[in-house]
Amino acid sequence: MRTKFGLILFVVLTLVAAACGDDDAGDTTTPTTAAATTTTAADATTTTAAVTTTTEVDACAIDQLNLVTPGVLTVGTGEPAFPPWVNSITGGGFDEPESKEGFEAALAYEVAAHLGFADDEVTWVRTTFDEAVTPGEKSFDFNLQQYSITAIRDEVVDFSDPYYEVKQALVTVVGSAADGATTLEELKGLRLGAAIATTSFDLIESVIDPDTEVSVYNDNVDVQSALIAGQIDGFVVDFPTAFFITNVTLTVDEVGQEGVIVGQFESPGDEPEEFGLLFADGNPLVSCVNEALAALRSDGTLAALEQQWLVSGADVAIFG
Amino acid sequence: MRRGPRLLGPRRPSGSREEGARSALIAFVSTLILSGLALWVVLTSEAWPRVQRQFFNPSAFREVWPDVVSGFWLDIQMFLVAEVVILILALIIAMIRSLRGPAFLPIRALAIFYIDLVRGIPVILLILLLGFGVPALQLSGVPDGRLFWGVTALVLSYTAYTSEVYRAGIESVHESQRMSARSLGLTQGKTLWYVIVPQAVRNVIPALLNGFVSLQKDVALVYVLGIREAVRAAQIYNARTFNYTGYIAAAILFLLVSVPVARFTDWYTERDRARKQAMSA
Numbered sequence: 194m195r196t197k198f199g200l201i202l203f204v205v206l207t208l209v210a211a212a213c214g215d216d217d218a219g220d221t222t223t224p225t226t227a228a229a230t231t232t233t234a235a236d237a238t239t240t241t242a243a244v245t246t247t248t249e250v251d252a253c254a255i256d257q258l259n260l261v262t263p264g265v266l267t268v269g270t271g272e273p274a275f276p277p278w279v280n281s282i283t284g285g286g287f288d289e290p291e292s293k294e295g296f297e298a299a300l301a302y303e304v305a306a307h308l309g310f311a312d313d314e315v316t317w318v319r320t321t322f323d324e325a326v327t328p329g330e331k332s333f334d335f336n337l338q339q340y341s342i343t344a345i346r347d348e349v350v351d352f353s354d355p356y357y358e359v360k361q362a363l364v365t366v367v368g369s370a371a372d373g374a375t376t377l378e379e380l381k382g383l384r385l386g387a388a389i390a391t392t393s394f395d396l397i398e399s400v401i402d403p404d405t406e407v408s409v410y411n412d413n414v415d416v417q418s419a420l421i422a423g424q425i426d427g428f429v430v431d432f433p434t435a436f437f438i439t440n441v442t443l444t445v446d447e448v449g450q451e452g453v454i455v456g457q458f459e460s461p462g463d464e465p466e467e468f469g470l471l472f473a474d475g476n477p478l479v480s481c482v483n484e485a486l487a488a489l490r491s492d493g494t495l496a497a498l499e500q501q502w503l504v505s506g507a508d509v510a511i512f513g
Numbered sequence: 514m515r516r517g518p519r520l521l522g523p524r525r526p527s528g529s530r531e532e533g534a535r536s537a538l539i540a541f542v543s544t545l546i547l548s549g550l551a552l553w554v555v556l557t558s559e560a561w562p563r564v565q566r567q568f569f570n571p572s573a574f575r576e577v578w579p580d581v582v583s584g585f586w587l588d589i590q591m592f593l594v595a596e597v598v599i600l601i602l603a604l605i606i607a608m609i610r611s612l613r614g615p616a617f618l619p620i621r622a623l624a625i626f627y628i629d630l631v632r633g634i635p636v637i638l639l640i641l642l643l644g645f646g647v648p649a650l651q652l653s654g655v656p657d658g659r660l661f662w663g664v665t666a667l668v669l670s671y672t673a674y675t676s677e678v679y680r681a682g683i684e685s686v687h688e689s690q691r692m693s694a695r696s697l698g699l700t701q702g703k704t705l706w707y708v709i710v711p712q713a714v715r716n717v718i719p720a721l722l723n724g725f726v727s728l729q730k731d732v733a734l735v736y737v738l739g740i741r742e743a744v745r746a747a748q749i750y751n752a753r754t755f756n757y758t759g760y761i762a763a764a765i766l767f768l769l770v771s772v773p774v775a776r777f778t779d780w781y782t783e784r785d786r787a788r789k790q791a792m793s794a
Contacts, residue, residue, distance in 0.1 A: 323748075328755055349755050386739055390752035408739035409749055415645070419739050422648035423657045448649070 253481035255309050260478075261334055266310045268301045269333030269471075272319035275413070276437050277502045278339060290317045296433075296502035297337045300356060303494055304470075307485035322412065323390035326350060331473040335482060339431055341392040342469040350474055354483045355467030356495065360506060361396050361458045362435040365427035366420060366443065366450040374455055377401055377512050384408065386416050386425040392466060393429040400461050413438075421448050432457060432506040456512045566756075573758035577750040581759055584746035585766045591660070591732045591742075595667050596725060602672045604714075607679030608705050624676075631673040637734055639666040644738040663735030671728050678720045682713035715785070722778040726771045733767075743767070 251257065261267045270279060273288040280294035281287055290298040293312075305315045318333050325336045328349040341359065342352045363380070365371035371383050380401045386408035387394035397407050408425050410416045416428045417438065430438065435454050443452025460466040470486075472479050489495045555561060609617075609624045631639070643666045648657035656662075686709050694704040714721075736745035743766060747759030 323752055327751075345753065345755075389745075389748060394749075395753075406741055409741065409745060410739045411737060415737065415739070418641075418645035418649070419659070422645050422659070423651070424648065424659045424739065449651075 252477075253308065253484065258308070258334075258478055258481065259476065261332065262316070264314065266305045266308065266315045267318055267333045268305075268315060269318050269320050269325055269331070269336030269338075270297065270301075271338040271412075272321055273414075274298075274319075274338065275434065276441070277433050277504075278337075280502075296357075296498055297339075299498050299502065300489075300495075301337060303489055303498070304482055304485045307488055308481060322388065325471060326390060328474065331476075334472070334476075334478055336471040337468075339434070339468050340471045341466050343392065351472040351476055351479050352469035353472070353479055354486050355469050356486055357468040357499065357503075358465050359431045359433070359468055360460065360466070360511075361393050361429050362432045362506065362509065363427050363429055363455040363458070363512075364420070364435045364438055364443070364452055365455055366452055369420075369426050371427035371455055372453065375510065375513065380427075380512070383426040384424070386410060386419055386428040387430070388412050388416055391430075393431070396458055396461055397429055400458060417442060420452075421450060427455060429458070432509070433503045436504045436506070454506075454509055456510045457506055458512055568757050568761055570756055570758045573750075573754065573756045574762055577747065577759040578762055580746040580750065581743050581762045581766065584741055584743035585763065587740070588729075588732045588742045589770070591664050591667070591735065592729050595664050595671065595732065596728060598668050599671045599675050599724075599728070600721070602668070603675035604679055604710070606672065606676040607683060608710070610676070610680055611683045611705060611709075612701060614701070628673045628676060631669050632677075634670070636667065636670045636731060637737065639670055640734055640737060642666070643669075644735070659735070659738040659740055663738050663740060664732075667728065667732060667735070671724065671731075675721065675724055678717050678724065679713065681720070682715075682717035683709055685716050686712045718785075719778050719782045722774060722781070726774050726778075729770055729774070730767055 255264065268290070270290055274290060274295075274297075275287050276295055278295050278297040279287060279290045280292065280298065281289040282292040282294065287295075290301065293299050293302050302312060302315060305312075320332065320336060322338060325331070325333070325338070326340060326346055326349075335353070337356075339359070340346070340352070342355060346352070363371065363374075363385075371380070371385075374380055374383075377400065381403055382405075383403060384405045385397050385401065385403050387397055387410070389409050389411060394407060394409060397403065408419060410419060413430055413434065416425075416430070419425045420428055421443070432454075439452035439454055442448070443450065445451050470482060472482075486495070606624050606627070609620050610628075612621060640663055644659050644662040647655065647662060648659075651657075683705075690708055690712065691704055694708040695701075699707065733742055733744040736742055736748075741749075743763040744760075747763045750759040751757060
């Protein structure tokens, strides 16, 4: 018994000693790290000096960019990605961003071309909507899947300048309780849904504030399933998506019910709601992409893409 | 001391009282030192302030707590309803599987088919299939409520597992019990109900309680149907603030239920074993 007690005492003492040792190590490393930082800073100064003397180095040249995979532009989008944002090679399908078909697919390749990437130097990765808009390391250089630029999101990720101004719309099926509503007041008593982490969900809560708790789904596919199943009276999505849904997926041929856009919403703040490309927080690539977007805007490419892929919702009524 | 959970290690032939006191003291001191060390390492770590802000943020906790609690109350209600139905249905299916004789072949085969089919499908798939798929058919007389179908999916899945637990219990009852009952003139059904099942259930109570804990957490999966239970409530808060304290709040609530059940299971198993040992002695 005595020896056993001694053994336990020994183990405990070793642990304590190890912990103290750890502490010492921590103390000694601190100055070393500090020294290292100083050297890096010094290096950085020399580099800046070098840049200012030559002035020839382009900060947006491909070999100067801080890319996830060097030499390749890695673009993130949804899983799956839907028209009119990402179509397919046949035009009618979806989820094939490599086809350059669809507004965001085409835009990504235009931006890439401006940065100097050939088409085969662009690769696509998939993320869910809410995963890409959280803090942390990113698997992409930029992500585009209709991210609205908001102040809260801007604290944890970075956005490019806007590439599209959007309105939110309410979708339902013919004959539902939401069909034919024209005022916000009429929407208050409805069972409404939206996908998690979207501005559509925020809009329902802040603008409509319905009596029944808003139903929240993983993505726009599940939201539609719930509407088809009769579990909600309607859902909110951005207008171009609403247009696609009511024309292609929510049709009598596809699901036996006819989808309709009930109306559009005025954006809740004073500012219009706008989509931006999403970057990891502090990514220096943003300024280069903004240059590319500005060029695309001024030479009319952006407007042409919008014309080609997106429908104007000007003739759809706005809820009063 | 002897009846309690064996935290102090496996049972040994009883020594003097002095020795027991000393080992309790050693256990106490070493636990105190180890947990103190662990806490000290965590709290002095460089990342701790960030971890605290993102995961253990008191103001975020106060903000999200009411939503998570009301979501968790829904989880508990779903769990209770589902568990009662599961315990009954699973027993019926296990008894069907245990019926002997060629005449019962079709319903025996049906029971096996059901168990194989449902156990082979992920629960989440069943929930999506029933929760969105069935109501979309718009059949008259079939409910379209997502709570109904979400709980039904859980019941179907857990009934298959639980009936296998019951069956293991039924098979663990010695064959002589069945034969004696039959020779007394009891029908097959009566033998099962009055002789086999009572003994079988007692043998598998720990396994059944294990299923309780599992289901109590899996009810959260119905959030995919847009049901705002605890996990979804926490997720909504997270999506707005990027703060994970809501998830911690939900985890605490789940632990508050599952840990006591787990401790109770241990206690029950120990007591049952002691009782059996006493009987055979």
